[in-house]
Amino acid sequence: MTTITFRGTGDSQGVPRSYCDCGVCSEARSTGSNRRLRPSLQISDPETGTTWIDCGPDWGSQMEIAGLRALDRMLITHAHYDHIGGLPEWYDACRWTDQIGQAYCPPEVIPEISSRFPWIASRIRLIPMEQPLVLGQWYIRCFRVHHGRNGYSYAFEFVHASNSFRWIYCPDAIDMTEQQQEPLYGADLVILGASFVKEPFPLETRSIYDVEEAVGLFELWKPGRMVLTHLSHDIDVNKRYMMPEGIQFAKAGMTIEIRD
């Protein structure tokens, strides 16, 4: 059995935002159901150990919450701060425990990471995902997606060898081409980034889908289930807004189990 755990469900600033007193940020500070760390996912599998997707600046706190002392590998979607800002911290952890971290990245992301953190390669192996990665029963590949004003990002597709369960993690995307959307059709599970309920700004100034667009894509792609993550303080996870059955917001610590 593979267990997916949502460790970071927030947007690039997390929730609460340091400067903000809105209702969602205030709730995040008090009862805390909207408290969200920067986007990341933990994948646990008895056969292959712990795989982590994206190493944002909250990585250290997320490891504490997960009760983990080490990772077996990391997958990186793209080189934005909210997805790689924790790499220097992971580097230090690897150095102090005398391990070599394994980070699988889309090939074109590696030079960006190396130029940002030139010292990192001595403790973290940045492995280009030129070929799909086979991890136990899972066949994993990355594919490029538009990230609007912010350039590009990558999504990961996971296909199970024996039961052919297929799921996709696509936290940072907008305005995807038909070709980029192809793998999303009919997936058993899609985890998609949606930062606002309804973003009023022109498309060319935006970088992530909103909830209204995600609902449209849910109806188009018809996945078995869709979970929205990368949620900003605009979204109250206790509300349903216009979401039909089959879509939900990711909550911190929420798990999804996939049986072999």
Ligand SMILES: [Zn+2]
């Ligand atoms: Zn992001």
Ligand SMILES: [Zn+2]
């Ligand atoms: Zn991004």
